[in-house]
Amino acid sequence: MNNFINNFYKNQALFYKVFLFILTGVLIVYLLPKGGKFKYEITRGKPWQYENLYAPFDFAILKTDDEIVKEKDQIISNHIPYYNFNDNVVEEVKANAEEKISEVFSDSILDRREQVISNFVEKLLDELYGIGVLQDDTRMEDDQPVYLKRGNFAEEINYGQIFLQEEIPDYLNTNINRSNLTSLKPELLELFYEVIEPNVVFDGAFTQRELDSKLNAISYTRGSIERGTIIISRGEIVEGEKLDILNSLKQEYESQLWSESSYNWIIFGYSLLVCLALLMLLLFIRKYRRDIYDNNVKITFIFFNLLLMVFLTTLVVRFEPRYVYIVPLCILPLTLKAFFDSRLGLFTHVITVLILGFVVPNSYEYMFLQIIAGIVTILTVSELYKRANLFISVGQITSIYIIVYFAFTIIQEGNILDLDGEIFLTFVLGGLATLFVQPLIYIYEKLFGLVSDMSLLELSDTNSRLLKELSEKAPGTFHHSLNVANLAEACANEIGANAMLVRVGALYHDIGKMENPTYFSENQASSINSHDELSPKESAEIIISHVITGIEIAKKNNLPDRVIDFIRTHHGTTTVYFFYMKEKQQNDLALAADFRYPGPTPFSRETAILMMCDSVEAASKSLKEPTTGKINDFVEKIVNKQMEEQQFLNADITFKEIQLVKKILKQKLKNIFHLRVEYPE
Known part of the structure; x- marks a missing residue:
């Protein structure tokens, strides 16, 4: 019994994921329609791509909705x-x-x-x-x-x-x-x-x-088809009477599957497909975003959003299928991009659309349209905290909906006379509903404890309590953090990283120095050095401890994990080289491990940028009579040393992006030191 409890405790995160996986699958299957699926895709105006189709049983030809409405209107009039x-x-x-x-x-x-x-x-x-x-x-x-x-x-x-x-x-x-x-x-x-x-x-x-x-006496059928009668031949265009007969066969086929035994098999089939889709999502997160996979709150958040979109869509479809595009499905990739990244947002969106293919009419058209709209959302929306960007994105999403629907209508009808103005209205309403993403993100931040760019914008305010405290206790560190933030933001913009995130990370990365500010050179206002009375090892311990102290201060002040990551990784596993060499002069047996930061190394482009900018900005104070050549060599030396020490091994940053970061650092340092072009004498 004790072993079971111990195993359960050790693997509680895994058990929770299994529970969440099963619960989400059950709820989705419950929401899905329980009728069988017709094995042929009926596309109006397109050639029949399958083999010749014969009637598998006797069935009646159903009147179209337009015919029934017309007949009712005639009776009423x-x-x-x-x-x-x-x-x-x-x-x-x-x-x-x-x-x-x-x-x-x-x-x-x-x-x-x-x-x-x-x-x-x-x-x-x-x-x-x-x-x-x-x-x-x-x-x-x-x-x-x-x-x-x-x-x-x-x-x-x-x-x-x-x-x-x-x-x-x-x-x-x-x-x-x-x-x-x-x-x-x-x-x-x-x-x-x-x-x-x-x-x-x-x-x-x-x-x-x-x-x-x-009205109740109206017949919803007109004529019948006997078993064995050919319905449509391969290559025939699906339109007119052929389309009506095929739709009648589809409805009759799906209704005949309704029995207790077939119902159980249908549920089993749906369960397999839904579980397979959810499993692909979990495996994707586990492979490419292990940090999210290890955080059950984030996994819950992703599954909750997927389930919410399925629920809203099935609700609308049961009420009136024509209004299915009112559901703002693009909120899903927008939300996940705001909290995580574009790749995860798009993958989750595609999985959700595939599941909704069981629910909506004209599933191919719906999935094509929604996937294209999701791709456009991911490609166009950046810096969501800027309201203008969101409105522009909503306009682009609505335009894509209209263009794709226009194209499908032309293909199916062969003209533009049958365009349905009401469908265009649902696209506009769905686009406007997408604007709800901003208050929704705020709600999610409070419910799940996540952080978005809008929260980062608030954290970047230098008048916040924590940054004011930093400026009062460690003014030199505060000034250094501002300079690093400006450098890091410029570098992030150059390589397309999250500029707001890296700026906030830079502002808070050294808050641990508030504990012992005078032990850091930028805060020493006099010629007295606090390290003169300490051994190199003791000095290194104080320097290294500002990372742990910074994490503790950040957690005490409820800073988001995404910001704490910058505090944790901005020195990676580098050594406090000055004190290490000083100790080595006194003791040849000095261990580099005693002077090394605990890490971890940067694991994203943003944290890698901060490490480079922090090291370059801090070391630039030691430059004597800087010139263009000195600055270029100086930046190359620092960044190359970090690369040699494999500090960027876990960060998804390329060599090309590192070269671009170097270029920006060189330009910015030249501007800081007011260097002019050296003209020949």
Whole structure:
């Protein structure tokens, strides 16, 4: 039991990676669609590249989405609305009219003309309510057919046959003027206005039920294909009826794979492919970025971002596949480049796109477009902390999306008339969503404790508390760090390294000298040398200890690991040569190991640049009457010695880049010493 616990403790980092690998794979497989995959890629407008295809079973030809939408629109436009005719209202109106006659007309008029008035009122009410009176409603054309429901019977009439309330005044005036009751017009109008009520009402619920019934009755198929029928021959163009049949076969094929046994096999297949993709990512990181592989937080961060992109894409695809390009997939390489490097960002992006090929429609088009966009993102985005660069990059990414989609549409359709403007809008929205990368990077910094160029920009502020403390306790070291930062930044720009990172590393690389500032020559304000009272070995220990002390101070002040790397490696495994030679004069058996920095040696271009710049700047103070020739020899001597001692063996810096760094150092030193061209006398 103890052995198991000990082994688990020793290999806990490996066990965590295995757990993270399995968890990520399970979550991705869970998000993937569980239907089977059709074994042929259907590309509209392209020749059929496979063998002659025969129907493996009977299946129906599905109507296209456009056909179904068109059929639905036609049903909706031709649908006849229903109106209810209320007989009770008619009876009430007529009864009220009989009562109102005696109230409106005087007794003298009723004695002489009551029967005539009653007959006239009854006649007009019969005409008005023959079809019915409709309250103000959405106005339709007079010849628009409608159904008028009287109980269980529905009669088709024209909308114009129904009286609208607004039409009643004209109708009454016309009929009264034509009768022999013109003298009683005010009383008659008063009577009708008081008793007439609408009795026809639009039946929205019944109308909608009838419409839904018709829409639900739509057939989504047109015709069928029998087993053994040839569907398409090799070389035929995939378009028109052939394309519809192939899509129908694909959908039927994938739906028939749905069973408990096939479901398990499909899950198994997905699991193999997803695990293989994730394994390739892990192996890539292990081979080319061992420092990231050994850091479980960074591995978790990478897998989390991959999983986030898969989740967002599957979510959008389930909601509406047409909007899949709204997902800002290029945030993934942007984020990983901001925290790590371009190569890892691009590789992770490609792995993610390959996994998403199982999810999205038109997978080849999607993968081609996203991989090209990812490459453009990696190639164009530099110095992400500069807002203008991000906006320019977003514009370039959006342009690439549009250009590639334009090209695919031309290939598939053979013209530009079928371009979908809505797709262009999704590209623009996806590009704008990419701008969210800056606040996202800030969130990741706080969640995962990582550092980006934007954080480096904040750390480069010389008014920060730690750098102010350095300038107060060790002003000479602070001035030296500023000079090294300027030299290192210029060299990094020349060879395309991370200039912001190397500048910040240079500013903080000597903070350990705050512990014993007077033991370093740049801080000695008087002729008294603190080392005069120490042995060479003790002096070397103090000099060497500034690296360890600097690491401790950096960790106490929560400086990022990427910055601490510069403190750790800026002397590599070189020796404190002055005190070593001094000790050797006193003791022939002096060991160089006692005077050697603990290392490690630089392991990146940026840390290698800092080592060269730090050594050259510090040693340049000893130059007497500098000339162009002296400076050139001086720089060559220092850098070549570092190369001979194999200080750059683990750094990914080339000989050509080292020569460029030498050139910049020589130029900068000449400017510092204000050298002029030596003219012949």
